[in-house]
Amino acid sequence: MIAGPPPPVYPWPIGPGPRYQPPAANANVLDGRPVGGMRCTNGRRFSVHVELFAQRKVVVVPPGIGIARSGCSYPLRTKAPTGVVHVAANGRFTLGDLFTVWGRRLDRSHLVSFRGPVSVFVGGKRRSGDPRRIVLTKHAQIVIEVGGYVAPHPSYLFSKGDR
Numbered sequence: 001m002i003a004g005p006p007p008p009v010y011p012w013p014i015g016p017g018p019r020y021q022p023p024a025a026n027a028n029v030l031d032g033r034p035v036g037g038m039r040c041t042n043g044r045r046f047s048v049h050v051e052l053f054a055q056r057k058v059v060v061v062p063p064g065i066g067i068a069r070s071g072c073s074y075p076l077r078t079k080a081p082t083g084v085v086h087v088a089a090n091g092r093f094t095l096g097d098l099f100t101v102w103g104r105r106l107d108r109s110h111l112v113s114f115r116g117p118v119s120v121f122v123g124g125k126r127r128s129g130d131p132r133r134i135v136l137t138k139h140a141q142i143v144i145e146v147g148g149y150v151a152p153h154p155s156y157l158f159s160k161g162d163r
Contacts (some may be wrong), residue, residue, distance in 0.1 A: 010149060015057030019113050022063040022104060023079065032068035036100035040072030044089040049156035050098070051083050054114040056148040061085070066101045074101050076136075084162050087136050095120075095142065096132025106131055111146040119145045124154025143153030 014020055032040055042120075052059035066077030075088035076098045087093055099106040101112060103114075111118050120131045121143040127134060133145060143152035 004019075012053065012058050013058065014060060015054060015097040019059075020054065020057060021060045022062065022112055023042045024062040024067075024102065024118070032070045032072050033127060036097060038074050038076075038097065040068060040070075041075050041088050041090070042135075045086040046089055046139040048085050048087060048136045048142060049083050050085055050095075050137070051143045051153065053143070053145045053150045054110060054111060054147050056150055058144060059112055059114075065098070076101050080156070083156075084158070085136070086162075093136050094128075094132060095134045095136065095144075098136070100130065106141055111144055116146045119149070121145075121152035126153050 034138065046068045050061055052061060060081050061078060063078050063080050066074035067079075068074070073086075075091055075093055079084050079086065085098060095106060105111070105158060106118070108118055109115060118131055120127045120134060120135060134142065136142075139156070141153055141156045141158055143150070145152075
């Protein structure tokens with residue numbers, strides 16, 4: 001069987017207003033205190049890509065998640081609004097950990113400030129169960145949706161700095 005060309009990438013618009021562009025920091029992260037049992041850490045990291053959609057519009061994963069005022073970084077951090085998350089290689093971290101560090105809600109019926117059934121896709125395949133329990137693995141492509149279906153990308157082309 002010969003596979004056809006990959007599906008076209010559709011440029012989904014960023015949603016309007018602050019709900020679609022939530023800020024990075026929560027009060028605990030700003031001063032470097034432990035968050036959800038996680039402390040600032042150094043060391044090797046790997047990258048995953050996380051895309052968020054609400055009502056078929058992009059919700060921005062902002063830069064600065066997991067970076068304290070002091071400059072220390074938690075095991076999960078973002079440096080740019082690309083959805084690339086840098087994950088400490090010395091542990092087993094989940095989507096729930098990312099949203100805990102971010103200070104935003106994620107469960108089966110909530111994505112950030114949006115309500116409704118939440119769908120999660122990893123590598124283009126739908127995952128069932130609690131989205132918070134999905135383990136972050138090197139170069140995973142994760143799409144989280146609420147309020148409408150967006151065909152998930154099965155992969156992401158990481159830059160040399162994110163490998």
